Amino acid sequence: MVNLLKTSRKSLVTSILAAGLLTSVIVVVLPMATAQLPMKDHQMANITGSVNVREAINNFINQNQKVSFSQASETAQNQITNGTVLGGHIGIAQGYLVYTFFVADNGIKTGYRVTVDPGNGQVLHTSEGFPLKSLGLMHGGGVGGNWKDHIRGGTWQDGAWKMTNQTVK
DSSP: OHHHHHHHHHHHHHHHHHHHHHHHHHHHHHHHHHHTSOOSTTSOOOOOOSOOHHHHHHHHHHHHOOSOHHHHHHHHHHHSTTEEEEEEEEEEETTEEEEEEEEEEGGGTEEEEEEEOTTTOOEEEEOOOEEGGGGTOOBTTBSOGGGTTTSEEEEEETTEEEEEEEEOO
16 A cells, blocks of 8 residues: 555656756746747738738728818818918827817917818817927027927017028027
8 A cells, every 4th residue: 555655646746847848848948939930031921811901991991081181271270360371280089089279379479279070160169278488399489498498599480480690599
């Protein structure tokens, strides 16, 4: 009986060691072997599938964009008293296709983000105003902050940017 118990214990230890060794081989050697499979140029071959996502997205935008960028820009500008659109783009916000514009009221040196729906032209959101200085765009009536020494000189005059030939210092 004692011999049988010793033999069972040896078999159990041997089985555990064998299982551990097998697991180590699978975990260590298998990934190394598959990582060394030859890959020509490390790029996928040119393919032509049946679902062209780029084309589908373009079609979707064309079918749903009923308001032009310039019309939406005018809507955004009119949303802010004395507003001037400084930039904008079409994109996706919270899963919706939107125009987003940056509109400034130079009279009070304040900027706003205005979001317009390209499907119906409605203003979806207008941010609270924030000082243009917080963007590093205004400094003493001209460009400054982080942009100082990087932009040719100019100042805001009569609601528009007027260029000079001097570098901002």
